[in-house]
Amino acid sequence: QVHVVESGGGLVQAGGSRQLSCVVSSAASGRTFSRYSMGWFRQAPAKEREFVAAIGWYENIYYAESVKGRFTISRDNAKSTVYLQMNSLKPEDTAVYYCAARFGNTPNTNMYEYWGQGTQVTVSS
Numbered sequence: 001q002v003h004v005v006e007s008g009g010g011l012v013q014a015g016g017s018r019q020l021s022c023v024v025s026s027a028a029s030g031r032t033f034s035r036y037s038m039g040w041f042r043q044a045p046a047k048e049r050e051f052v053a054a055i056g057w058y059e060n061i062y063y064a065e066s067v068k069g070r071f072t073i074s075r076d077n078a079k080s081t082v083y084l085q086m087n088s089l090k091p092e093d094t095a096v097y098y099c100a101a102r103f104g105n106t107p108n109t110n111m112y113e114y115w116g117q118g119t120q121v122t123v124s125s
Contacts, residue, residue: 001028002036002114006099009119012089018121020084022099024114033080037107040073040084042095043118049098053084054107062108067093089123096120 008020020040024033039054053073054062061073072085082099097119100112 002026004114004116006116006119009121011122014125017087022082024080034077036101038082039100041098044095056107057105091123091125094123
């Protein structure tokens, strides 16, 4: 069993920054966190969920064009945590942000196995 829990959402002004965290509990699965690819996705009201960023085993990293240069994904395997640093936030970044885990080194996909409940990020203009 793998549990994914996001935190760090909230209200931020346009141009500001926010860091999201995602802790993965994977011990029960017998698989270590370092062997999971991790992704961040978001879903705005009345829109489909979209890819934001992903990171693999060797920090092979992918970003959506809309966040390149503003968002940074990173991971701390010792803490079983993945982060999403969001800078220069825009009102259009407002969404529920979801963290997801996928066993293996294939982060550049939408086929993630385990999902968190999401954390709301609201960017005010």
